[in-house]
Amino acid sequence: MKNREIAAIFGEMADILEVTGDNPFKVRAYRRAALNVESLARPVEGLSREELLAIPGIGEELASKIREYCESGAVHAHEKLKAEVPAGLLRLLAVPGLGPRTARLLVEKAGISDLDALEKAAREHRLEGIPGIRAKTEENILKGIGTVKRGIERRPLGHVMPLAEELVAELGRVASVGRIELAGSIRRRRETVKDIDIVATATAAAPLMERFTALPAVERVLMHGPTRSSVLVRDGIQVDLRVVEPVSFGAALAYLTGSKGHNIRIRDLAVKMGLKVNEYGIFRERDDLRLGGEEEDDVYRLLGLPFIPPELREDRGEVEAALAGRLPRLIETGDIRGDLHVHSRASDGAHTLEELVAAAQSRGLAYLALTDHSRGLGVAHGLSVERLMEQHRQVEEMNRRLSGFTVLHGTEMDIRSDGTLDFPDEVLAELDVVIASVHSGFRQPRETITARIAAAMRSPYVSIVAHPTGRLLGERDPYEVDMEAVLREAQKTGTAMEINAYPLRLDLDDTAARRAGELGVPLVISTDTHAISQFDSLGYGVAVARRAWLEKGQVLNTLAADKLLARLKGGNRGKPH
DNA sequence: GCCGTTTTCGGCCCGACTGTTTTCAGTCG
Numbered sequence: 171m172k173n174r175e176i177a178a179i180f181g182e183m184a185d186i187l188e189v190t191g192d193n194p195f196k197v198r199a200y201r202r203a204a205l206n207v208e209s210l211a212r213p214v215e216g217l218s219r220e221e222l223l224a225i226p227g228i229g230e231e232l233a234s235k236i237r238e239y240c241e242s243g244a245v246h247a248h249e250k251l252k253a254e255v256p257a258g259l260l261r262l263l264a265v266p267g268l269g270p271r272t273a274r275l276l277v278e279k280a281g282i283s284d285l286d287a288l289e290k291a292a293r294e295h296r297l298e299g300i301p302g303i304r305a306k307t308e309e310n311i312l313k314g315i316g317t318v319k320r321g322i323e324r325r326p327l328g329h330v331m332p333l334a335e336e337l338v339a340e341l342g343r344v345a346s347v348g349r350i351e352l353a354g355s356i357r358r359r360r361e362t363v364k365d366i367d368i369v370a371t372a373t374a375a376a377p378l379m380e381r382f383t384a385l386p387a388v389e390r391v392l393m394h395g396p397t398r399s400s401v402l403v404r405d406g407i408q409v410d411l412r413v414v415e416p417v418s419f420g421a422a423l424a425y426l427t428g429s430k431g432h433n434i435r436i437r438d439l440a441v442k443m444g445l446k447v448n449e450y451g452i453f454r455e456r457d458d459l460r461l462g463g464e465e466e467d468d469v470y471r472l473l474g475l476p477f478i479p480p481e482l483r484e485d486r487g488e489v490e491a492a493l494a495g496r497l498p499r500l501i502e503t504g505d506i507r508g509d510l511h512v513h514s515r516a517s518d519g520a521h522t523l524e525e526l527v528a529a530a531q532s533r534g535l536a537y538l539a540l541t542d543h544s545r546g547l548g549v550a551h552g553l554s555v556e557r558l559m560e561q562h563r564q565v566e567e568m569n570r571r572l573s574g575f576t577v578l579h580g581t582e583m584d585i586r587s588d589g590t591l592d593f594p595d596e597v598l599a600e601l602d603v604v605i606a607s608v609h610s611g612f613r614q615p616r617e618t619i620t621a622r623i624a625a626a627m628r629s630p631y632v633s634i635v636a637h638p639t640g641r642l643l644g645e646r647d648p649y650e651v652d653m654e655a656v657l658r659e660a661q662k663t664g665t666a667m668e669i670n671a672y673p674l675r676l677d678l679d680d681t682a683a684r685r686a687g688e689l690g691v692p693l694v695i696s697t698d699t700h701a702i703s704q705f706d707s708l709g710y711g712v713a714v715a716r717r718a719w720l721e722k723g724q725v726l727n728t729l730a731a732d733k734l735l736a737r738l739k740g741g742n743r744g745k746p747h
Numbered sequence: 748g749c750c751g752t753t754t755t756c757g758g759c760c761c762g763a764c765t766g767t768t769t770t771c772a773g774t775c776g
Contacts, residue, residue, distance in 0.1 A: 194759095195748070195749080195758085195759050197748090198748085199748035199749055199759095202748095203748085203749090226749095227748090227749070227750095229748065229749050229750075230749095231748060232748070232749085266775090267765090267775085268774085269774050270774095271772080272773075272774090301767095302767065302768085302773080303766095303767090304766075304767065306765085306766060306767085307766065307767080310765090310766090365776095367776085393763085393764060393765075393775095395764055396763095398762095398763055398764070399764095400764095400775095410776080425761085425762090425776090426776080428776075430760095433760070433761085433776090434759090434760055436760085438759075438760065440760085441759090441760075442751090442753085446760090447760080447761085448762065449761080449762070450762090
């Protein structure tokens, strides 16, 4: 899939055009194209010219550049642009507070064209004297270089969310605070986030800002204004707080939730209707008459749109869909009836089946599938055939004692390095749910891994393929796999694909899950629970599904257990419990 | 470079904060 490569090229072209002072709207066109190509579910190399032109932000010019890259592996205009600027220059743009204009000045006035040269010059106070740069800017540049060197990588949503909720709760206790909510990429539930955005109303904004910038967690204050402040808390996580009047809360929430691309589309739409949208409200352009803004829905309603859920606000076609009345009715956490991927103490989980059942029941689920690892995964105490069959009796016995809750018996079976399955068919035939997944041979070539997964899906006994890229956010890169080929095989064989809700996995990711949905591939959302608290990460998996435009009907574990078994391929299908 | 219920040419989202400026440019979100 060349999407990512092409997105990187367009992004870099935007950077270069910006530094060289080209038309800012052209820069934006490249940025928008980069985002849309990157988040496109389908591989661009298979698209016709017409299909390319249908991608938002792709016109004749960029479509032909995409085709050029697919055919030749390079874009001539990109190579030409690269030759115009020193190689290290674009790295300067990564320094917070240092933008294209300053970067250009640094090259022209001081001959600085990479990070090391910049740091040296700043330490020796050689930047002062460049127009617009004095001691303070020099100091900020040095701080910014420190930030770049520490790495300002995005963090998994699941790691940041608890802190974010804590901060909102703490600020919410301030007496003058009215409404307060998380916004930004956290509210859109991106899988990773860079900062925490909070929007609030307060009877007195200034004292709240004082309180915010003085929170115990705050390590550094980046910006401190009357209505907007930014601070750094532990691990260098940035937190932005915006305070508005109650009458503007909805407009501010919409504005701060973004994404940037979505906001531009919304405001563009407003302009065409003679309206103006900003963080204070929605106004009639002609006389500045306020039409709304207290509630977020005002913004959409006054533009003639249905409410667009935050998870869709990525400028991936949601504005067009809203205009056409074709927004999906997104799945919700409460739609999930059971968890199909759960480990017990028998393999590498922490709890007994009894404990897992109690935990699932207390969370309102109606069933779970016990899916311990198979024998091949020695490190996880994978089950032998004998232990699996013993467990089978245990599950049957448990089901006799339960009412209103069902334990399905399954396995998370290893797809071995050579592509064979870890249990023979006659064993799989005894199970309700067979998950197949890769736990070895991560470095095999793309074709090999893809073929292993595809072969597993062709088994009539395999119900689900779990975490198909093996990635662990921030810890382990995904292995090489041809996702399009995997999804097509799933489509052909009727095998379900898992959205793994464990916050470091979220695998399928939103892009792949959306593609799966387009292809009509059945999906499941599972927690891969190894400890009881992990049942609570289900919402992260549902968030991926929502970002993938999925509806309840596309996710099999929204069904009751008996209907689920009737729909699920493989194993002991439809046998009554 | 994209795009079209005002347009195929002439537009293209909007505002806060900072640092360096005496009125604003740059950066960010």
